[in-house]
Amino acid sequence: MTQARPLSLITGASAGIGSAFARALAAQGHDVVLTARRTDRLESLAAELRASHGIQATVLTSDLADPHAAEQLCATLDQRGLKVDWLINNAGYGVPGRFEASDWATHADFLRVLVTAPTELAWRLIGSMRERGYGRIVNVASLAGHVPGSAGHTLYAASKAYMIKFSQSLALENQTTGIHVCALCPGFTRSEFHDVTGTRPLVNKMPGFMWQSAEDVVQEGIKAVERGDAVYVTGRFNRTVKSVFKLMPDKMALRMSAKQSRRYRTQD
Template sequence: MTTRAVLITGASAGIGKCFAEFYATKGYDLILTARRLDRLNDIASELSASHGIKCETITADLADPAAPKAIWADITARGLQVDVLVNNAGYGLNDHFVDYDWADHRDFIQIMVTAYAHLCRLALPAMLERKYGRIINVASLAGIAPGTLGNTMYGASKAFLIKMSESLSLETEGTGVHVTAVNPGFTRSEFHSTAGVQDTVDKMPSWMWMQAPDVVAETYDASEKGLAQIIPGRANRITASILRHFPPRLALSLSRRRSAMQDK
């Protein structure tokens, strides 16, 4: 039986790296992409040696609209196929909307929305033809929660991924292809320090946090079961359930108060 391969974007750190480690333990070959080729190569060497799997690395900046197609062309040129796509690359713009130039927002949308959709479109035809495939889109509990003061585009981008994944899950039902959005809450990884909000998130109570390997394991199980959406962690599921039943005005009011408290 041919070994299956997984393509992971944003694989050089955080949840993306945990996905790489997890799939390596399952015997999958890896195709890892991110901007930092040195980090990718280090991870690839470590996982190949530890698990006896093949690991390819591709450097790419998904802010470039041509990047998804270039990644796919590189994969094709190497004679590889993608059985699992993990769309994970991401970051945040934490200040207010007008504090950033439009170019910053344009790049954010390209990475967090357009590249995800483009890679799905590139992956799906061959998956449908083979009657097997898994697509995991890393969204967030922020896609369910009300808007925030600052980080204006983040929740909006994650809400898009949730809805897109739900629709693709319906479109691929019964084909052997599963599309799943994962909505993590606060997760221990490099994301918050890279985004410059570590001091803020350190004020959050410990019960709100999950470890990245636990998020990845729950996501894998949900993907294999063909679930369109997964919220890892009991506390996060309770939070999401409460948020869905809040009147919109009250939810925004609470979000305003929470944002003000975090700024103190």
């Protein structure tokens, strides 16, 4: 079967950056496959995109904390004859508090959603992209992956640093294949993320210039992956932060990170 339009698979599509990616790519004429845990939200978004853009929107409810989720998603796509051109690895969340404050099952689920599942989806889909000589993979990382780790939310920055390095290597491996891979690194983004982690009262104290909308992040991300940028930090403020920390001695950078993280991380 030949697809008339590009097809984008978007994880974590029910809200925030994920739904913004779905809307932006549908507006560009992409068919979309939307996946997340909340079926009602996905169905509502799918109906909106079909009505607004006349594209095909497929809902595949999935919990990427399930060790078999990525394999099952790709098997369903194969059964339906759907070939993914754009993979948006966006699903993610934070686990607040100290490392030992949560049980291991909580951390294991987190690692599957933010590290294992996006890596496996890329592995399962990139072969078909190479056969067709075209593909785009956006791994939604974070500015947190470029700066020293913080106390609290212990695995978050570590998982995002992994996605940055993974994206760089995958981009290099595919320089001549027609596949572009980009680690997209936003900073503070207006979404439900901080409501879910319980840090909304803290982050609401942050000045407005530190924030971006999900729509702005996505527009920068689409341009970056099309250019072939292996890593892209969104927003001038975030790029300045990255540069400042890169120039600092490690001990000074860690002290500054410790001081600043108390403003927006739950550490107890």
